[in-house]
Amino acid sequence: MPINIKQASDLSLRFLDELEKPFVGRHEEALIITLALVSGEHAVLIGEPGTAKSAMVRRASELLEARFFKYLLTKFTEPGELFGPLDIKGLREGLYKRVTVGKLPEADIAFLDEIFNANSAVLNSLLSIMQERILYDGYTEIRVPLWSLIGASNRPPEEPELEALYDRFLFRQHVKPLEADNWNKLLDYSWKLEKGEESSVEPVMDMNTLREIHKAVFTIDLSVIKPRLIKLFLVLQEKGLYVTDRRKGKILKAIAAHALLYGREKANEDDLIVLKYTVPKDVEDFDKINVILMEELRTKERVLRELEEIRSNILIARKAVEKVQHFDPRLTEYYRSLKNTRNRIMNLIRDFEDEDVISIADELIEKIDDTLQEIMAKLNM
């Protein structure tokens, strides 16, 4: 049964909430895993030991009813460990076949811990599985059902031969240790976990539901956001943050998945936040992109904050206008400044379709227009 945007949003938000629940300060990590699943892409969590990377991935697997394959890669992991051992009986008959039961080629979701330990014996197969969903294995070519591969690692890859693997993870997050103001909560949560209070977990959805949610991603209207995204790619490039061509197109899908998650039929500026999780490559990039996005994005939060600032300025101007006498020369100055503020509001909300923002902007414009009238009356214009 097809799922509409509202249902898709409700379900994915429930998944996100449940995933995040037992952890402190791990909203973004839960968001990334959820977005990767909804968009059918791969995600990697990079961070110091003990920052709950594995624990989050484990919980995600409990919340989704699917065929999972989990493995911890070492430098010495052999293809058979991931893709299944060679079929000895087949070999005797001259057939080169793998027994893939319970291994990665039969999984919907794969969790590979210490992913950047991947050595040359497994790397090429991983690359084609991730990109084409095909396992090329010497003599055989198997289509695999893999939906998302979630990786974890203590470090981004340094070896050039791992670049292609890293590039295939659309979502990347640098998981940082918690700041001191979260430590108290962390102790309480860990205590609960140790006591086993966070035990039974009910799955939120199965693979069929996830596939339906995924279909809804492609119904999202991206017309407003596409030109904005292209402009942002340019800004980022000027500041030294390059996005490979493979990722440029995929980022649009991440934006659509984010819009769907929050129940929007039309993607807006808020959805560009996914750039934070899709553009960075080196560890420094994660901080860099944050600063750039804060400057560049006209998110709802930021617009509302600016409107509130404008509101208090209007109030001050109104009081000033009330106080001064007719024909006071300062009135023309107030007039000019209010006209500018009016333009600023119009610019701020141009193409912005959020109801809360529009209604506040309308209210402020009305206040400005009243005050402008009052000034004109005092100036006898």
Ligand SMILES: Nc1ncnc2c1ncn2[C@@H]1O[C@H](COP(=O)(O)OP(=O)(O)OP(=O)(O)O)[C@@H](O)[C@H]1O
């Ligand atoms: N933010 C957090 N909120 C709640 N519990 C946490 C948090 N961070 C760590 N923990 C606790 O620490 C445990 C260890 O985390 P986990 O093994 O998942 O870390 P990791 O990032 O995978 O480490 P490694 O890189 O060594 O594999 C978790 O199971 C959890 O009990």
Ligand SMILES: [Mg+2]
């Ligand atoms: Mg781990």
